[in-house]
Amino acid sequence: MQVKNISINRIKIKRGRRVANKERVLEIAESITTIGLLHPISVNKQYQLVTGRHRLEAYKKLGKKTIPAITTEKGLKADLAEIDENLIRQELSVLERAECLQKRKDIYETMYPESIKRGPGRGHKETNRTKFVSFTADTSNKTGSGRRTIEHVVQIANNIPPDLKKMILKSDLANNKNELLHLARLDSKLQNRVVKIRLKNDDMTIDEIVKDLLVKKRVRDRERDRKKLLSNSASKSDDIRLYHGDCRELFPGIIKALKKESPDADIIVISDPPYNIKFAGYDKYSDNLPDAEYIKMMKMFRGLPSAIIQYPEEMMSLIYPALGKPDEVLAWCYSSNISRAFRLINIYNTTPDYNMVRQPYKNPKDKKVKKLIKHGSSGTTIYDWFADLQLEKNVSKGKNSHPCQIPVALMERLIILLTKKNTIVVDPFAGVGTTGSACRLTGHRFIGIEVSKKYYQLARNRLLNI
Ligand SMILES: C[S@@+](CC[C@H](N)C(=O)[O-])C[C@H]1O[C@@H](n2cnc3c(N)ncnc32)[C@H](O)[C@@H]1O
CATH class of the missing domain: 3.40.50.150 (Vaccinia Virus protein VP39)
Structure with a gap:
């Protein structure tokens, strides 16, 4: 991959990208002044920024006109790189990270379908499968997160429906991995009721809410049976x-x-x-x-x-x-x-x-x-x-x-x-x-x-x- 100095003025930023964190930009600018830029930013062929938003802002802050960059191919690879960039940022909540990982999984498995682990069905060639790294292993290498954590976070992304994610996004729940995982493992009808109760009672855990609902159901069933019997x-x-x-x-x-x-x-x-x-x-x-x-x-x-x-x-x-x-x-x-x-x-x-x-x-x-x-x-x-x-x-x-x-x-x-x-x-x-x-x-x-x-x-x- 060739690194070129490109003009900062030519770099375009895709609409809807997250705004850079000012403090982080200052920190990076300071580090660039002392040790230089360790990782070049990446852009696609249309000079649209793929990775390195904070590094770019730091360069602007330092009054520089050009920045070292590599050019990635437009398409899935660039999207993947952008997601990886997002994933190493600290400020993402667990739920936002889950969304990113879900997108990454879709892209990765579209690019490398052979990486999807399948049972040894008819026509399956063991040699093909082993050549490709699974999504979990690849993500773990790129982000430094453990495989189990990645699997849990993907489970959160897959099993919590979009409308509930939207409801949760601004609440404290969005950054509580264990609670989100517990929620993800519930039956979908129960998820809805539990989230509604949890958003109004932030001192209750998902487990407490589920137990409470269960006890109420048992008491209701018992009461119904009792009435039936007495009648x-x-x-x-x-x-x-x-x-x-x-x-x-x-x-x-x-x-x-x-x-x-x-x-x-x-x-x-x-x-x-x-x-x-x-x-x-x-x-x-x-x-x-x-x-x-x-x-x-x-x-x-x-x-x-x-x-x-x-x-x-x-x-x-x-x-x-x-x-x-x-x-x-x-x-x-x-x-x-x-x-x-x-x-x-x-x-x-x-x-x-x-x-x-x-x-x-x-x-x-x-x-x-x-x-x-x-x-x-x-x-x-x-x-x-x-x-x-x-x-x-x-x-x-x-x-x-x-x-x-x-x-x-x-x-x-x-x-x-x-x-x-x-x-x-x-x-x-x-x-x-x-x-x-x-x-x-x-x-x-x-x-x-x-x-x-x-x-x-x-x-x-x-x-x-x-
Ligand atoms: C402590 S009282 C129970 C009172 C009961 N809980 C109530 O609220 O009516 C014990 C009862 O056991 C009965 N009892 C004692 N020996 C018994 C036996 N071998 N077989 C059956 N009933 C017996 C007594 O007549 C007495 O009514």
Whole structure:
């Protein structure tokens, strides 16, 4: 390539090219004065500038009349050189760089179609392919960027549609590679919604927005299923089954039949077992099993997903030997005049999905919170967990003549945290059917077993109106 000194006056600048950065021009002018021009500029045969906008401006600034230049062929090669020039400039945002790389890829692969990596199909000649450097390798050599970075940036350019790029261009998102990449990997319908939310909430990440939308969708689906179920009165009673008897005799057979009848459904035991403290207030039941018998009874639930309320806490000496160390322990704390105002809930063989329960925002007037609410957020991940739920007192609304009745809302929250749509909830110590009431609200199938005839009848009245 021959370098000639050409007259600066003859050089034309294509309309629409970016304006030179004044500071950069001064820096280059200074360097030219001390060490001279290291790289000549390039022009096409019509003297249109291809590369070297800043160098040209620096020469003008220094009052020079000519500049060393090489002449490139007009066409794809010149376009490629112009793009390469742009790509090494610092001030391009990631999105602008993505656009440049996409153009470069188109041009490069038009010029060198053999560089496109293809599978070894029929007629494919390995020797041809290996002669040409791939677009990624070539760009990496020219720009100094890593190949992986180039692939990611091209992915951003290819997968974000032009209208969204336009919306993003002036926002902070345009220069956030990880966020753009995350966006590029989303389904196109979701991309649109996510960008709209993100542009109004610049403190939210794409990941947070996607998770929020996902939770909202799950809650909507659940609500829809629940409404469908409740509007279907036939399935309402089909879905609630109550058995009167001792769970030690009934439970194994019920589970076996259930697995046969609904092989695809999940089963979970959610229960508030007797306290074994010689509590005299129960109807019929003595609440005083020998330890070994109590442990044997609890062992029936071993291996099944379960949430077992452990109350009082010393029941751990019977529950742990039966079921082992829990995978998680939740605490329901409430107000009471006794010192031990809490109950532990042992979780086995399943994991609560804490995103399923949202708590109303405590500061709905806060600017950021207002925005979230405006975009449909129903609340924050709960941080008080069960602290908003109080004991059922004798005077409480909903009290149904059981001395140890627990709030429906507690069981409802556990069900939401621990089940899927088709999970069947089993409470082998059903009392007056509190877990069943919660299942009516969440739309889950319920099986309850209760040894006391009185409580069983009350549960039937409460759940099945019979
Ligand atoms: C702590 S209470 C559960 C109260 C229930 N959570 C409610 O809100 O109604 C325990 C219940 O288990 C029942 N129970 C005790 N042993 C049982 C057994 N072997 N089979 C079935 N039910 C039993 C008792 O009669 C009592 O109603």
